[in-house]
Amino acid sequence: MPTTTEAYVARPSSLQLENVTYADPASTELLVDVVAASLCHSDVKAAQGTFHVARPLILGHEAAGYVKAVGSAVTYVKPGDAVVLAYAHCGRCRRCLGGRQPYCEGMFGLNFGGRRGGVDGEVVVRDAKGEGLGGLFFGQSSMSRVALVQENSCVKIEGCSREELVRFASLGCGIQTGAGAILNVAKPQAGSSIVVFGGGAVGLSAITAAKLTSPACLVLADNSQTKLDMIPKEILEGVHTINTAGQAPEDIAAALKKLTPTGLGMDYAIDGVGNEDVVLAAHLCLDKLGTMIIVGGSPTARLTPKIEGHLVGGLTTRGTHQGDSVSRIMIPHLIQLWRAGRFPFDKFLTTFKFEELQHALDETHVGRVIKPLLVL
CATH class of the missing domain: 3.40.50.720 (NAD(P)-binding Rossmann-like Domain)
Incomplete structure (x- = not known):
């Protein structure tokens, strides 16, 4: 059944929480209950219309949460697994097969096309009026209570608490870069x-x-x-x-x-x-x-x-x-360094309620915050 939730939608004249409805996951997609989403400068540029994506779209490409449901071909994760979200890649081209996923030949369509498979693909999310929105931003559009996500945007995290997973939400783009x-x-x-x-x-x-x-x-x-x-x-x-x-x-x-x-x-x-x-x-x-x-x-x-x-x-x-990072290698490595006290990335973070995106943006703009983290 389609999933209705709240997400931050960037339009030419507004940026606010809206009710949106996701289609059921395709075979290689999954739904994630988001626990936290951090704000990256690319989100700001996307909201302003100066990035690679067209508005209206759902923002968010640094997040973490728990798998809610999976498509028929998903094998990497199962419902209940903790995941950190990162960029999408095809996994089949010569760059991906050579371990150079940040340079995937399908990078643009999968991350910035806003639809399944790219700009000419199927719409995956609609607003309250039934009009299509851009989704799958960086394979995820995760500034949402529930996110529809590409399978290969997920990094499975073993043995972490919810409090830790909230911190790890910030690792998917800027920090690993x-x-x-x-x-x-x-x-x-x-x-x-x-x-x-x-x-x-x-x-x-x-x-x-x-x-x-x-x-x-x-x-x-x-x-x-x-x-x-x-x-x-x-x-x-x-x-x-x-x-x-x-x-x-x-x-x-x-x-x-x-x-x-x-x-x-x-x-x-x-x-x-x-x-x-x-x-x-x-x-x-x-x-x-x-x-x-x-x-x-x-x-x-x-x-x-x-x-x-x-x-x-x-x-x-x-x-x-992305700092040439293969996310399923780099993110667990950074977590390991953090646990050892050698990479204290959590010192960059300032938490806000999920509903406080504008406040987080204002605090960042005036230089009082390094890395805002919206916590659900």
Whole structure:
């Protein structure tokens, strides 16, 4: 039977809880009773109409909950299982079969098409008037009390309490992206010099992961002193911070080089912002053979570093989607690190009631919250 519930629907003129009705799960889909959904910047951009998806749509792509019902071909989970939700992938293309699921050849349709199989597929959710809505955002559209989810968007979590599962809801996108940029992409040797641009959840996840690699120099750069001041001291232990407000990329790069043991520059620069000036500063601060990893995104930003410096310095520029994370490997690994006290991502979180999305957005906008978590 179709399932009626409440979900956050983004329309051109509004963002609010609405009654929606999901179709029955298809063979490779399932229903999840959501216990918590966290807010990622991609949700904000989607609500504003500046992401890859058309409105109206149901937001949400970082969540956790308990399996309610499964389609006929679902084998990975059963009703009652605890799951964390992440991006969708096909599991059949050469990228997926090669363990590179973030680069699935069907990535766009499965995550941003809003329908089963992509933009031309079947509508899976309708509003109270019976009109179709975009669903399956990142394979889930999970800012809902009950979510219709792709099977391969699920990461099964064994032996966790409901309280823990609420925390784990935040792991499905931004946190695994920041951590993955370090652990999966950079893979820095001990004694490396690393700078992370951007003090949001992605950047702080990169900082926290970088601390695990025994860097000689670790720096967090952000243009908001308010944001830098609210970061928990535990996260910034052993980390230099730089407020880049009003500084030119060349001056930022020069200041960063002075912090390194050699004075010659960084081995790794992680851009979690997606701003052209930030990318240029990240490029300019690198030592020879350094690597710039671009995590932040913007629909208009361009790469502006000069080719000559890139060539002569032997530099590497690398983009990463989801931090190259295979969610069913990365999320349990981050949970294991958290249980061992080595990856305290819960320090980024601020909880709100599920009905308080606008309040969470307001608090984030003014810089009082790093990672909002809506709890049901």
